[in-house]
Amino acid sequence: MLCVETIGKIRRRGLRDGESISGLARSLQLSRNTVRKYLKDGVEPVYKRKPQAGPQLGPWCGRLDEWLRGDGLLPKARRRTARRLFECLQAEGYAGAYDSVQRHVRQWKIEAGRATSTKAFVPLFFASGDVAQFDWSYEHVVLGGTTTTIKLAHFRLAYSRQMFVVAYPREAQEMVLDAHNRAFAFFGGVPRKVIYDNLKTVVDAVFAGKERQFNRRFLALASHYLFEPVACTPASGWEKGQIENQVGNVREWLFTPTPRFADFAALNAWLATRCRELGARRHPTQDATIAEIFALEQPMLQPVSMPFDAYIEQPLRVSSTCLVSVDRNRYSVPAEWVGKVVSVRISAHGIKVVAGGELVARHERKFGRNQLICEPWHYLSILETKPGALRHGLPFTAWVLPPAVEAVRAHALKQLKGDRAFAELLLVARETGLGALDMACQLAQEQGHLNTSVVLNELRRLTSPPRASLMETPDALVLLLEPVANCARYDELRGVSHV
Incomplete structure (x- = not known):
């Protein structure tokens, strides 16, 4: 098929300038029948794309078809696009162009009956920052x-x-x-x-x-x-x-x-x-x-002053085991709130429990089902009346304590009423902190005594407030003449002699 420019030359030189068909054929290197055809009716050329040889893609067509068939068995959302298939071919050594892959994928979809029709839409405009x-x-x-x-x-x-x-x-x-x-x-x-x-x-x-x-x-x-x-x-x-x-x-x-x-x-x-x-x-x-x-x-864009407190809130009643249920998992709450309604604030990453206007519990959020998240400190007040819970209570058996504290605990639970004695230690540590208890247990170990009374004594010594030092009297306040005890001075002030 001749291009439009060549057809124009034939018609101008033949019809306007009177040049012969043979002369046109020789100068333009065309057959006389072709020249005669375009002089007669001036047919406008219709272009058709010839099938591309695809020398680079040729060896990879089988691999590409295999991927397309495999992707066809997947949900639509997980199928690879032509661009992604091109990148996968490149990773395996393909050195050709993306256009060849795109044409092959389009033709494969047409032959497989998976080509989709194009819909018409209105172009949209959005202002900056809008x-x-x-x-x-x-x-x-x-x-x-x-x-x-x-x-x-x-x-x-x-x-x-x-x-x-x-x-x-x-x-x-x-x-x-x-x-x-x-x-x-x-x-x-x-x-x-x-x-x-x-x-x-x-x-x-x-x-x-x-x-x-x-x-x-x-x-x-x-x-x-x-x-x-x-x-x-x-x-x-x-x-x-x-x-x-x-x-x-x-x-x-x-x-x-x-x-x-x-x-x-x-x-x-x-x-x-x-x-x-x-x-x-x-x-x-x-x-x-x-x-x-x-x-x-x-x-x-509008400036961000501070992030939003991204939580949703639910009122929940605390169970008899000091737990609230959130999204099929259970989280512990301090024992004093058993049977009461608390406000549970659920965020993407954490759980906060608010009661009486104060934050009483905080947990990292867990996903899944039937998980139990217990904080042992929430159950300490129960140990005052139920010290035996130290032996089999889930919050305490799963509690990972520092090595020195764990050694004191193991020694105490072997003694008669040792669970009550260790519970007293934990109740004191609720105020002083686990770090102070760990230090007290280490000092007791150094002395060769794991007795809870020794640990308690060391803990109180560590946490007792320091004694106030004696104040030195400034020179300006030192008495020059110290008073001497003399009861007669009292009588002189009264003006009466007393016998």
């Missing part, structure tokens, strides 16, 4: 040697495209609150609006149009950071299309293949680092990197 978008996704990682499904909170500034992601064990309201704290700290500010799906941890009720009843605790977060929450129209994900695309991109860039980490802390540290590194990519609509545009957007 809008961020939020969404959740689930991913698969290996944590501590075990394959785990995690929940990933996604944030994206709509103007600069700067993203932030953080992982949690589940999608709960306290996780949503904590994720906002982390995201705004990462961005160094707060946008004026944040766009959400109608997720239950944010929206309590959906009304007609854009009317929503937001969750009260979530509204407290929005009021603290001074941003306006905006909920999408149901089934209209295009209203926050950037974050929808980010979910797929992050899965491709960060979670394919499945990464491995020791725990959530290591995973989230790596995610924050990768979010900064991905800022080096080119901005899709501006001639700069995402990091450069983000640096321009940052001053437009």
